[in-house]
Amino acid sequence: MSGQESILKISSVEVKYHEVILVLKGVSIEVPKGDIVALLGANGAGKSTTLKAVSGLLKHEDGEVTDGSIEFMGEHIHKMSAEKIAKKGIVQVIEGRRVFEHLTVEQNLKVGAHLRGGGKSVKAGLEMVYHYFPRLREKRNEIAGFVSGGEQQMTVVGRALMTNPKLILLDEPSMGLAPLLIHEIFNIITRLNREENISILLVEQNVKLALNVAPHAYVLENGRIVMDDTSEKLRENPDIKDFYLGLTDVGGRKSFRDVKHYKRRKRWLT
């Protein structure tokens, strides 16, 4: 990725929870400006931790970046508060689409608006969100706890948009959603990237989907990046192929490591 200016540069980052639990063991990831980069990996690999290290949310969970550095547009941010980081234009959409259930869809969106800088009004923000998510305009006065899972996911992405971000950290947006909705949401994410020039670091367990929207991807395993390449190359990689075939196996969420171990075993047996 050399030659391209990066908006986010994570360099050899180590993260500990509660001062003792070492979860990230030297993670380096670059997101080129205006690009989408995918971060793949099995459950527990440290994907969400990586995003929280960038957004500063780690501190709320007694986690800390204990080594390495994180640069956003050339500035070190790993020691800043979550609020300061947010004001710089980074927003994290946490996994599990957490809406404020008792508020309406529109009230949920307005929650994101207090961080909105650059003189743009709340109204303009809402118009932008409704432009990309026409469904949310229809549902704007409904209680967020009662709209569908897909609409809740749209609401949290919309809320992130209201902050007027330069970089969105998106944690497993497809989780638990029906294929059609996933398709719809990913179309919108791609458009936000292209039309609004928002850079995206996308965490996904749905590898096939992630490799379709992101030109470049990293594979995280047990707190370490074990692979990074263009999505085109990764799609052809036999380990990756097995990995996402394993994931699509109903009920059989294999880890990347399991697949590799399995392959090693198989090779040894034959």
Ligand SMILES: Nc1ncnc2c1ncn2[C@@H]1O[C@H](COP(=O)(O)OP(=O)(O)O)[C@@H](O)[C@H]1O
């Ligand atoms: N607040 C926390 N305190 C202690 N350990 C944590 C905390 N959050 C996550 N972990 C641990 O860190 C590891 C990585 O978690 P996470 O980043 O959520 O992985 P992923 O998002 O890839 O599933 C897991 O072993 C998890 O148990």
Ligand SMILES: [Mg+2]
């Ligand atoms: Mg996670």
